[in-house]
Each structure stands twice: as C-alpha cells, then as structure tokens.
Amino acid sequence: MNKQKIHIVDTTLRDGSHAVSHSFTTEQAAEIAGSLDKTGVSLIELSHGDGIAGSSINYGFSTTPELELLKAAKPAVKNAKLTVLLIPGIGTIEDLKEAEECGIAAVRVATHVTEADTGIQHIQYAKSAGLMAVGFLMLSHMASPEKIVEQAKIFVDAGADYINIADSAGYMVPNDVRARISLLKSSIDIPVGFHSHNNLGCAIANSLAAVEEGATYIDATCRGLGAGAGNTQIEVLCAVLNRLGYDTGVDIYGLMDVAEKNVEPVMQRPQMINTASLMLGYAGVYSSFLLHTYRAAEKFGLNPRDILVELGRRQMVGGQEDMIVDVAYALVQQQKNK
Amino acid sequence: MNKQKIHIVDTTLRDGSHAVSHSFTTEQAAEIAGSLDKTGVSLIELSHGDGIAGSSINYGFSTTPELELLKAAKPAVKNAKLTVLLIPGIGTIEDLKEAEECGIAAVRVATHVTEADTGIQHIQYAKSAGLMAVGFLMLSHMASPEKIVEQAKIFVDAGADYINIADSAGYMVPNDVRARISLLKSSIDIPVGFHSHNNLGCAIANSLAAVEEGATYIDATCRGLGAGAGNTQIEVLCAVLNRLGYDTGVDIYGLMDVAEKNVEPVMQRPQMINTASLMLGYAGVYSSFLLHTYRAAEKFGLNPRDILVELGRRQMVGGQEDMIVDVAYALVQQQKNK
Numbered sequence: 223m224n225k226q227k228i229h230i231v232d233t234t235l236r237d238g239s240h241a242v243s244h245s246f247t248t249e250q251a252a253e254i255a256g257s258l259d260k261t262g263v264s265l266i267e268l269s270h271g272d273g274i275a276g277s278s279i280n281y282g283f284s285t286t287p288e289l290e291l292l293k294a295a296k297p298a299v300k301n302a303k304l305t306v307l308l309i310p311g312i313g314t315i316e317d318l319k320e321a322e323e324c325g326i327a328a329v330r331v332a333t334h335v336t337e338a339d340t341g342i343q344h345i346q347y348a349k350s351a352g353l354m355a356v357g358f359l360m361l362s363h364m365a366s367p368e369k370i371v372e373q374a375k376i377f378v379d380a381g382a383d384y385i386n387i388a389d390s391a392g393y394m395v396p397n398d399v400r401a402r403i404s405l406l407k408s409s410i411d412i413p414v415g416f417h418s419h420n421n422l423g424c425a426i427a428n429s430l431a432a433v434e435e436g437a438t439y440i441d442a443t444c445r446g447l448g449a450g451a452g453n454t455q456i457e458v459l460c461a462v463l464n465r466l467g468y469d470t471g472v473d474i475y476g477l478m479d480v481a482e483k484n485v486e487p488v489m490q491r492p493q494m495i496n497t498a499s500l501m502l503g504y505a506g507v508y509s510s511f512l513l514h515t516y517r518a519a520e521k522f523g524l525n526p527r528d529i530l531v532e533l534g535r536r537q538m539v540g541g542q543e544d545m546i547v548d549v550a551y552a553l554v555q556q557q558k559n560k
Numbered sequence: 561m562n563k564q565k566i567h568i569v570d571t572t573l574r575d576g577s578h579a580v581s582h583s584f585t586t587e588q589a590a591e592i593a594g595s596l597d598k599t600g601v602s603l604i605e606l607s608h609g610d611g612i613a614g615s616s617i618n619y620g621f622s623t624t625p626e627l628e629l630l631k632a633a634k635p636a637v638k639n640a641k642l643t644v645l646l647i648p649g650i651g652t653i654e655d656l657k658e659a660e661e662c663g664i665a666a667v668r669v670a671t672h673v674t675e676a677d678t679g680i681q682h683i684q685y686a687k688s689a690g691l692m693a694v695g696f697l698m699l700s701h702m703a704s705p706e707k708i709v710e711q712a713k714i715f716v717d718a719g720a721d722y723i724n725i726a727d728s729a730g731y732m733v734p735n736d737v738r739a740r741i742s743l744l745k746s747s748i749d750i751p752v753g754f755h756s757h758n759n760l761g762c763a764i765a766n767s768l769a770a771v772e773e774g775a776t777y778i779d780a781t782c783r784g785l786g787a788g789a790g791n792t793q794i795e796v797l798c799a800v801l802n803r804l805g806y807d808t809g810v811d812i813y814g815l816m817d818v819a820e821k822n823v824e825p826v827m828q829r830p831q832m833i834n835t836a837s838l839m840l841g842y843a844g845v846y847s848s849f850l851l852h853t854y855r856a857a858e859k860f861g862l863n864p865r866d867i868l869v870e871l872g873r874r875q876m877v878g879g880q881e882d883m884i885v886d887v888a889y890a891l892v893q894q895q896k897n898k
Contacts, residue, residue: 395765395768395804396768420761422764422796423758423763423765423793423797423800424764424765424768424800425761426760426765427733427761427764428765430734430762455761455833457838458760458833458838459761461760461838461842466733475863478835478838478839481835482834486834492832494783494831495793496820497795497817497819500796500816501816503799504799504803527816
C-alpha cells in the first residue's frame with residue numbers, strides 16, 4: 223500500500239561502537255557486516271562512534287583501528303553500501319581518503335544542527351571521489367524546523383545525496399519528528415532520513431512518524447546497540463514497517479537472527495533506559511556530560527538531575543563540558559536567592 | 561497547558577509478577593508499594609500476573625500467596641488505591657472478598673475484549689462493596705473501535721468507574737491506539753484508560769497517543785517490568801508527560817529512584833525486546849503460546865515464526881493452545897500445495 227521504498231541504514235558497527243567501548247574486532251566486523259548484508263539493508267555504517275579518526279583520548283581509543291575493521295568487513299559486503307561517519311573537526315578529508323582505500327561507498331558528514339557549513343568541503347570532496355554523500359545534522363531537537371531546512375539546504379547545495387536529521391540526545395517525541403521531517407520533506411528535492419535514540423522510549427514510534435512524513439532512509443541498530451539508551455532497534459523497526467505495508471526490501475527474520483546470534487553475544491550490557499539515559503533524553507543533552515555533571519553535583523551539593531535539566535535549557539552541546547561547573551555554581555546561587 | 565489530570569496506575573506488583581516468576585516477597589511488596597505510594601501514583605495494583613487466585617499449575621504458582629503480599633503492602637499505601645486484578649474464570653467473587661479483607665480499595669475486572677458480559681457480576685459486586693471498579697478489556701487489538709465501544713458499554717452499565725483497554729500482546733502502533741481511544745472517549749461518559757506492552761517498542765508512544773486522545777488513566781511499571789517485552793516504563797512515561805505539560809501529580813525523580821533502587825535489584829533479567837517477544841507483538845498473540853509453538857515447529861519441521869503469524873491471523877486467544885498443532889498441520893499442507 224505504501225510504494226515508496228524505505229532504505230534501512232544499519233549503524234550497529236558505528237553508533238553501536240559507543241556501547242561496546244569501541245572494542246569491535248575484525249572478526250566481529252566481518253561477521254556482523256556480512257550477515258547484515260544478506261538481509262538487504264541499504265547502507266552499513268562502520269566507524270568509531272564519533273566517526274572516522276574518533277579513536278583518541280578525548281573520545282575513547284578503539285581496540286582495533288577502524289581502518290582495519292573496514293578492510294575486514296569489505297569482502298563480506300556485496301550489496302549494501304559500506305559507509306563511514308565523518309564529523310568535521312574530528313575526521314578530515316585525509317582520513318576519508320584512507321577510508322576510501324578500504325573500499326567504502328558512502329560517507330555521512332555529521333555536523334551540529336546549526337553548523338552545516340563546516341561540512342561543505344567534505345561533501346564536495348566525497349562527490350568528486352564518486353562516493354555517496356549524506357548531510358547529517360546532529361542534535362536536531364535544538365533547532366526549529368525552519369532552521370533545519372536552512373541548514374539542510376547548505377548540504378543540498380554542496381551536492382549531498384540525502385539529508386539525515388538526528389535526534390542525538392533521544393529528546394524528541396513523535397510530534398517533534400513530524401514537524402521537522404514534514405517541513406524538510408516539502409522544502410528540499412533530495413531524500414530525507416532520520417536517526418533516533420531511545421532515551422525517552424520513542425525511537426521506534428519516532429522512526430515510524432518520520433516514515434509517515436516522507437523520510438525514506440532510517441537509521442537503526444541490532445538490539446538497539448548505541449549511545450545513551452541506544453538507537454532504534456532494527457529488527458523491531460523492520461517488523462513494524464513490514465506489517466504496515468512499507469517496502470524495506472529486508473528479510474525481517476534474517477535481521478532478528480543477526481541481532482540474536484551475531485550482535486547480542488557481543489553486547490557488554492543490555493540496552494535499557496536507566497536513570498542516567500532517561501535524564502539525558504529528558505534534558506536533551508549529550509552523554510559526554512554525565513561524568514562532569516556528577517562531579518559538579520557532588521562538589522556543590524546539588525541533585526545532578528537539576529544540573530542536567532539546566533544544561534539542556536541552555537542548549538549546551540558537546541565540547542562545552544567545562545561550562546558545567548559554571549552552571550552548577552549559578553544553580554547554587556539561584557537556590558540561595560529563593 | 562493540559563489541565564486534565566492524568567492518573568498513573570502502577571502495575572509493577574501485578575504485571576511485573578510475570579517477569580519475576582511470581583516470586584515477590586512480602587518485604588519487596590511492602591517496600592515497592594510504599595515507595596511508589598510516596599511518588600503520587602493513583603493506583604497500585606498487586607496480584608498474581610493473571611489476577612487474584614492466578615497462582616496455579618496453569619498460570620504458575622506464586623512463591624508467596626498474593627493475599628499475604630496485599631496484607632504486607634497495605635500499611636505502606638497511604639494515598640494511592642491498593643488495587644487487584646480479577647480475571648473472571650480464574651478469580652471469583654469469593655476471592656475478591658478475601659482481597660477486600662486485606663484492605664484493597666479497587667478492583668480491575670479483566671475479560672477478553674469481546675467478553676465483557678463475563679465480568680458484569682464482578683463489577684456489580686465490587687460497587688456494592690464500596691470498591692472502585694474498573695472494566696478492563698484485554699487483547700483489544702483484536703477488536704474494532706466500534707466493538708470495543710459496545711463491550712465497554714456493558715461495563716459502564718454494570719457500574720464501572722472507568723474503562724481500561726489493554727494492548728495485551730504489544731501489537732499496536734500509535735494509530736491503532738488513537739482509533740480505539742478516540743472513539744471510546746467520545747462514546748462513553750466515564751474516564752478511559754490504557755495499558756500497553758512494549759513488544760513492538762511502542763509502549764511509551766502508544767500511551768502518549770492515548771493521553772492525547774483523552775485517556776486519563778495510564779498503566780505502567782517500574783523499568784517496564786512485565787509480561788512479554790514488558791509494560792510501559794513508568795519513569796519514562798512520567799518524564800515525557802511532565803515535559804509535555806500534563807499534570808500527573810507524580811514526583812518523576814522519585815519514580816526514577818523506585819525503579820533504580822527498589823525494582824531493578826529484584827529483576828531476574830533486563831526487560832528487552834528479544835526475538836520471541838518481538839514475534840509475539842508482530843503476530844499479536846499471547847506469550848503462553850510460545851512453548852507450544854516451538855514444540856509444534858520442531859515436530860512439523862516449520863519455522864516457529866510462521867506458526868505464530870498464522871495464530872495471530874486466526875486471532876487465537878489464551879486457552880486455545882491445543883489448537884497450535886492443528887495450525888501447524890494446516891501450514892504443512894499449505895506449503896505442500898504451493
């Protein structure tokens with residue numbers, strides 16, 4: 223009944239990398255990528271959780287360099303596009319060239335939702351190199367639908383093949399997604415995609431809302447493996463889309479088997495919504511803020527949850543962790559003045 | 561912005577009972593009920609997973625009789641209504657009288673979605689005894705919105721205080737919930753409630769959809785503890801409703817703490833969506849079918865997932881487990897004739 227093909231983008235080997243402390247082995251990468259490829263997913267993303275060249279003291283070192291993982295996965299990926307994530311400032315065009323030599327077919331250039339201009343040159347380079355290039359807007363709950371359209375158009379003009387908006391903090395509910403996807407879909411002429419996190423338990427319903435509003439590329443991971451409370455669970459998403467009559471082209475039993483047999487044994491902990499991940503989604507802040515927040519809470523005698531809510535209210539983004547102490551201090555002053 | 565009060569109904573000590581093999585102790589019951597009571601939830605349901613008198617060879621024996629658990633919980637419940645579930649045919653009015661002696665304030669009379677008439681006498685008795693009485697329609701994905709209204713009116717006429725519809729198999733997506741709740745809400749004059757399972761990952765979004773359509777009693781459990789893939793996770797639901805401006809009257813940090821400190825330590829396994837619970841939601845069948853399905857699949861050389869889908873297509877309900885072999889046999893014949 224719904225004729226538009228929905229492309230399933232598996233990012234188990236990229237966003238899932240966060241949830242296993244960047245410890246994927248070459249054997250795991252080859253096995254997971256190969257078994258995913260057989261299910262009919264369209265893109266298979268493999269990178270450090272923070273993109274190529276993310277392995278570092280800041281973002282966590284990878285046990286095995288991602289270039290090795292890409293080389294191991296490549297022969298097993300026969301139909302899907304082997305894809306990397308690149309966050310400008312962490313990864314460079316030189317890093318992308320190294321990934322090209324490992325046989326990738328696509329790159330997703332991810333910037334903060336208001337900073338698409340920092341990714342123009344990467345999109346342009348990727349297109350000149352014959353790669354599929356995706357403009358990827360992170361923390362998109364922090365921008366209005368209109369702002370997202372403005373930023374997406376920067377990627378469109380640079381030559382992007384599709385635009386992906388990401389609910390990186392797991393903050394959105396379905397109506398938030400509908401507002402953003404529907405305006406974007408009616409404002410640009412290239413396909414639109416969506417990436418969700420499950421911190422508020424809405425990843426599946428948000429992804430479904432995105433599809434209902436016209437998104438045709440949806441990110442997901444086996445068992446939901448990913449940062450925070452995890453991503454959209456791919457086997458659940460595809461079962462839902464299948465029953466509703468959408469054409470994903472994937473084998474849903476096959477995806478259930480990959481999740482159960484290939485990914486679940488690799489997981490270090492079940493992907494659940496605990497207090498910390500719930501608070502991140504509730505406040506709309508990144509998981510990198512947690513440790514600093516707990517420290518500041520202890521130092522100032524505050525409830526860490528109040529600090530997270532204030533950080534969210536101030537729309538703090540990754541890289542501003544040093545502001546947390548200032549925020550905590552301000553909260554103490556506020557409470558004194560009450 | 562949304563003035564209508566949303567009553568939060570905690571069923572950790574009832575639906576959650578399934579997920580701990582009916583092993584709650586009097587200490588756990590008192591501690592969980594007491595800490596929940598302090599958060600401001602409206603009803604606290606405590607029973608065997610299959611309702612009062614559910615402890616049996618058919619439904620699983622309880623480690624501690626639920627009447628003992630009710631007696632232990634009662635002194636700790638000072639504001640909420642201590643509530644039991646009663647499934648006519650499993651529990652009787654005599655059982656309800658025993659529960660009354662333990663100090664309950666409410667009973668939810670649960671029937672299959674098309675069999676509300678089997679609960680009339682229980683609702684009538686409960687009202688005559690001064691209890692709050694709730695008409696609870698199970699497996700409501702199997703009935704049209706119109707059929708649900710017809711059945712709900714049987715409970716209304718019997719004197720029910722509110723009508724609760726349950727997505728017992730975790731089959732629904734938000735649009736399924738909207739269709740049912742909106743028609744019900746516009747067709748009857750008493751409040752409407754909703755009970756969800758997370759087999760398709762939609763419990764939170766379905767509950768939110770129910771609230772948006774006018775439901776004012778929402779079931780949930782700490783950490784989602786419950787049958788199948790679990791229930792709506794109470795601390796997540798309340799965080800979402802709080803942020804959207806609904807008045808639940810609950811302390812959301814308090815609920816996070818109950819989930820983390822009182823319930824998580826009791827859990828036997830994390831509440832996740834695995835292949836089995838996903839298939840139950842996808843097919844729309846009860847978890848009691850699983851074991852019989854696996855046996856039949858082995859006997860006939862079938863994929864158990866194909867049997868579950870066929871059981872769902874035939875709208876099999878609990879108690880019809882003996883039909884599974886017939887269905888498997890029919891599937892083998894179908895496959896031969898292809």
